[in-house]
Amino acid sequence: MKLATILSALAAATLVAAGKFHPIDESKVDYVPNAYIIEYNDNVRHRDAHNSFRANKVDYSVRNEFNVFNGAALTVKSGHEGEALAKIPGIKNVWRVTLHKIPKAPxxxxxxxxxxxxxxxxxxxxxxxxxxxxxxxxxxxxxxxxxxxxxxxxxxxxxxxxxxxxxxxxxxxxxxxxxxxxxxxxxxxxxxxxxxxxxxxxxxxxxxxxxxxxxxxxxxxxxxxxxxxxxxxxxxxxxxxxxxxxxxxxxxxxxxxxxxxxxxxxxxxxxxxxxxxxxxxxxxxxxxxxxxxxxxxxxxxxxxxxxxxxxxxxxxxxxxxxxxxxxxxxxxYGFYNSFTYGGAVYPYAPSDAWNMAIDLPANTTLVPIFEKDGSLSDGCDEDVYNGLDVQGKVVLAFGDQSRCLSGRGSIAKDAGAVAILVQTTPVGIATMGGSYDYPFATVEHGTGEEMIAAWRKNPKSRIAWSKRPSTFTVENGxxxxxxxxxxxxxxxxxxxxxxxxxxxxxxxxxxxxxxxxxxxxxxxxxxxxxxxxxxxxxxxxAKPRGDEIRKVFKNTATIGSNFGSKTKASAAKQGAGMVNVLSAIMTTTSISPDHIDLLDSKHFKKSVKISIKNHGKHSQTYTLSHVPADALNSYNANNTFPLGIPVIEPDYATVSFSASKVKIPAGKTVKITLNFKEPKKGKASEFPIYSGFIIATPNSKGGVPVHVPYTGLKGDVSKVPMQDTVQGFPSLMAQQDWKVVEIPAKTVFDLTDPENAELVPVIASRLGSHTPNFTIRVFDDKKTFVGYLYSNSLGRAFGWAGRVSSTSFHGKMMFSRWTWEGQVLTDADPTLEPVTVPSGTYQVVVASQKKLTKGDYPADYEVFDLGKISIKTAPKPAEE
Structure with missing residues (x-):
């Protein structure tokens, strides 16, 4: 087949649907420059795709080729960006080559x-x-x-x-x-x-x-x-x-x-x-x-x-x-280093950054730090140490991570403490970020309570640190x-x-x-x-497909509860529950589908059908029931960034069945209609995630009950905050000597030599929720869109993005810092290479597409107009 015929066929194959480029949030995802993963259309062969690349003047080398995936990973040398590659005939999807961290082994x-x-x-x-x-x-x-x-x-x-x-x-x-x-x-x-x-x-x-x-x-x-x-x-x-x-x-x-x-x-x-x-x-x-x-x-x-x-x-x-x-x-059971205090031995987990056993003198004493109301302080404010003598002592603080974003460890260190122990909330030993140069560890919630009681009896009690780890029955086991x-x-x-x-x-x-x-x-x-x-x-x-085995495992899992709780843990935390392989093998019943997504109040699925199949050799009668699970409230205090540990609430949906009891002959399937009603409790403005389990229990002796989890969100998910406005994001700032500062009045940013500029504009963003499309848009002084911001440090400012983590290893607040050197990416440029805008005044708008929306701008976006800035850029060279 001649090249022209091949390309004609490829073009015809892509008239129905053009390829799609999937941009990443380059502020939080590491990637390989100029490297792309490209998926071809199902009917396109590798050699035909390569001919199409060459016909479109793409200069590249092959990193990897994939057969089942039907595509390749390329290093592009000709300056073509993802959007340009996606427009080439025969291309289905394009992604940047991103980097995954090596799994952590403490x-x-x-x-x-x-x-x-x-x-x-x-x-x-x-x-x-x-x-x-x-x-x-x-x-x-x-x-x-x-x-x-x-x-x-x-x-x-x-x-x-x-x-x-x-x-x-x-x-x-x-x-x-x-x-x-x-x-x-x-x-x-x-x-x-x-x-x-x-x-x-x-x-x-x-x-x-x-x-x-x-x-x-x-x-x-x-x-x-x-x-x-x-x-x-x-x-x-x-x-x-x-x-x-x-x-x-x-x-x-x-x-x-x-x-x-x-x-x-x-x-x-x-x-x-x-x-x-x-x-x-x-x-x-x-x-x-x-x-x-x-x-x-x-x-x-x-x-x-x-x-x-x-x-x-x-x-x-x-x-x-x-x-x-x-x-x-x-x-x-857990295997931990430990310390002795008040006659009892307690396990601890060093912070991710410290990541080793704590070795302090045996004469160190403890100082719990308290708020004015007598509760244990989280140690996030320097003034909590006013009047306290913590010099050379170990501080005990509360492990609330909903607001402590500046590093409680560094504050304790500055106050003179030699180490800090943090009481985990709500239970267990959850490692935290910490500092590389400061002993920082977490202890179980119950440990914290017992240590405070021992300290009240004898504030002079000393802490002795173990030389090697040992085994403990753990909280949350x-x-x-x-x-x-x-x-x-x-x-x-x-x-x-x-x-x-x-x-x-x-x-x-x-x-x-x-x-x-x-x-x-x-x-x-x-x-x-x-x-x-x-x-x-x-x-x-037999070797069934993975999704079929997943269904059996989920149907027969053991539904769990959080430590000390009498209610069931959220399906958003445990899925269908702890796998029970014995029950999975022994069951003669299945429920399909293996999960129910009720979505949010705006898209609420009131009625859902499930299928119950009797795989056994005899007829079986099943009784249907509903077990609700804990609701997770992450926005209960007008916060615009989700709580690190959501508040657990009794916000329960109600369910009615088209038949509460059903007899199913051997080898047959029966469909049941479930009618859901959203929880009466729980505020829609706080977007609680509710869940539960639909259970079918056989009446035969030794029969294995089976279940399917459901999840939903009360409220309109399109109103879930994207940007953390409580913490002042997004914002238009300036960067000077790597520090972010307020923009001085009447500033004109001189970006004629961006690498050596003393002051450059910065857009600071802190996403607290997924968005199908995060954008930073630039408009001129006539409010005409000129392009998407391009940052030399973080790349293009558009594309899907997951939320950022709460804090870094050092306990510092995580956010994205987009420096702007005067470049944008425009839809009009077929290669989507960044271009420098002329000197002038520009308006910067951060807009994040809301979940479950079509993506119409600006109606389907959370939009923040950050105001205007004036820049001076190098004039465009005259054409020869």
Whole structure:
């Protein structure tokens, strides 16, 4: 076929729908300059797409090519930006190549030497499946996309062997498949150096692999485990797909390549413990996840560890329609460093930044800091220390994160305290940001109360710090982990999907770093679900699609409660509940769909149909019931940024059934209509997220009840605040010597030499909620739109954006800082290269599209006119 014919066919194929560019929030997402992931239309072949690129004068090199995804990752050398690439015939979607942080493996728990860390399988029925049903995952393949695996670890050894091996280097290797896509020195910014050896030099991937398929029950070689333990599927075959170096980040085109290789090598399940920040489902890994699952695979992905950042924080790959977003429940036991105070021993968790054991003199004493009303202070205001002698002492503060954005640790340090302990709220031990140069740790809520009581009895009591970690029965054990990210997603879909043990999990680690450790995170919960898939497939002697297994797991999960609560935790926190693999295998009933999205009051789905199927051999009668769950209020104090820990309220929906009891013959399905009414309690102006569970209970003895979660938002979601106006955002400021300052009166910004300008304009933004399109628009003095702001530091100011995190590692308030050097991107420019506007006065407008709207400007946007600024730019060179 001639090139002209090819291009004609491509043009015809794209007349119906042009390609779409998916801009990112470049203020909060790291990306590779000039690199793009491009998805072709379904009927377009790779060579035809490349011909089309060349015909449109795109100069590029290929980073990766994808088959199932049907596309490529390119480095573009000709200056074409994403919008221009999306207009080329044959293109379906275009994304920037973004970078994912290496999964965190806390150093403070590397020495797992205590003999009493306890297995978690009794929480999920896996212990019964191992002992009674002899299920081990044999014959199932699970691909782990992570930091690699220390395949020499004895916990991965075949029966009778002293150490494990990798498939390409030995016989009977359990880690049989895999590839190193990057090399040790890769950090996301440099060139990958792939090879065939996926050895782990970080630890995270090895820990994940041990949860899935490690066997440390009878290890007699050094290093020995602190206690014998076994993974979920100890005879599963593993593929190790290494996408991270020893440090740094990884590009998502590398992750896509790993996903495709896992598919090509026959993996039945993929685990991706790679949760990032708040995201939309239109990200490339989620798109490929749906394609792979539609071809018969299953995929488990971590929901994220930002539970103390509040709602709207579920991440990345698990947002796919068919994938499984996994949240975490705490183990009943934890492995922590500790201190002794008032005759009792208490565990603590060092801050993310400090990240090591606290070692202070044994004569340090405690000083709780109080507000005027006698309550424990959060330590966010300097004046709370007025009149207090904290010199050389340890401060105890309250862990409220709804307003403490300036770093309580630095305030305590300036007051003279040698360390700060923060009482977690509401329960558990939730790590905080802290400072790299200051001892900062969190303690359980009950610990804080007991310490205050001991201090009142004897203020001179001293604190003695442990030399090594040990095991504690933990607050919140068996309940949703405080650290797990909260939903919903940007389109009010019910995410996360399901929970698994992820808090305080003993597993394998790199041999160079001790071989074993205890870690916490949804990174630990996700592989548990991946291993559970293997047991289910083995039990059924079949390999259903991942979304089908997800439905069974969700139908049969154990609905959990927050620690000390008699009500059920929100489905936006726990999904359908803690996986019960035994019940999933034994059930003879299913409910479809596996979740119900009621959306908001404006789009409220009053009537929903569910299907109940009896897979058993006999007729079964089911009784339908409704169990409401806690509502989450994140905007109860006129705040414009969601609370770090939402207020729990009894805002319950009501449900009526077209039939409250139904008899279903064997093999048949019955449809039931559910009629919902929004909660009477709860203010629509505060946008509470409510949820609950619809349960079908069989009347037969030993029958497994099944359920489906629902979620909704009371109020109009389009009125949920986008910008944090309470904190003064968005705002038009000036940047001088890297500091943000007020713009001096009558300022004309001299941007003729932007790199050396003493003063440049800055637009400060703080998004507290998803937006389908975040924009900074520039108008001239006649109110004519001239383009979208372009910043040399952050790039283009338009495109979808998830919300920002509450605080940084240092406890500082997170916001986006857009410097402006006088450049804009215009719709009229086909390549969308930034152009410099002429000298003059310009009006700056920040506009964020509201959720569930069409995107008509300005009606569907939250609009802030930041006023006018005057700039002087270099004149455009005369054309020769």
């Amino acid at each position: 150093k403070s728990t590397k020495k797992a030497t205590d003999p009493s860390v306890v297995s978690v399988h009794h929480m999920t029925g896996v212990d019964v499946l191992h002992k009674k049903h002899k299920l081990t995952g044999k014959g199932i393949k699970i691909g782990i996309i992570d930091t690699g695996i220390d395949y020499k670890h004895p916990a991965f050894a075949a029966s009778g062997a002293k150490e494990g091996c990798f498939g390409r280097y030995g016989k009977n290797c359990r880690i049989k498949y895999g590839w190193d896509f990057v090399g040790d020195d890769y950090n996301g910014a440099n060139t990958p150096k792939p090879d065939g050896d996926p050895m782990d030099c970080n630890g995270h991937g090895s820990h994940v692999a041990g949860i899935i398929g490690g066997n440390a029950m009878n290890i007699k070689v050094s290093p020995k485990p602190p206690q014998p333990f076994i993974g979920v599927a100890p005879e599963v075959t593993i593929g190790a797909y290494r996408v991270f170096g020893c440090y740094g980040t990884s590009a998502d085109d590398v992750i896509l390549a790993a996903m495709e290789l896992a598919f090509n090598e026959g993996m039945d399940v993929i685990n991706m413990s790679l949760g990032e920040d708040s995201s939309y489902k239109s990200n490339p890994t989620a798109v490929l996840a749906d394609k792979l699952i539609a071809r018969g695979m299953a995929l488990a992905a971590a929901a994220g560890n930002q539970g103390t950042d509040g709602v709207w924080m579920v991440s990345d790959t698990g947002l796919s329609d068919l994938g499984t977003s996994v949240t975490s429940f705490d183990n009943n 068996g309940s949703p982990s405080v650290f797990s990210s909260l939903g919903l997603d940007g389109e009010l879909r019910s995410k996360p999907d399901i929970a698994a043990p992820g808090g305080n999990i003993l597993s394998t680690y790199t041999l160079a770093d001790g071989g074993y450790t205890v870690l916490s995170g949804t990174s630990m919960a996700s592989p548990y679900i991946a291993g559970a898939h293997a047991l289910y497939m083995q039990a059924k002697n």
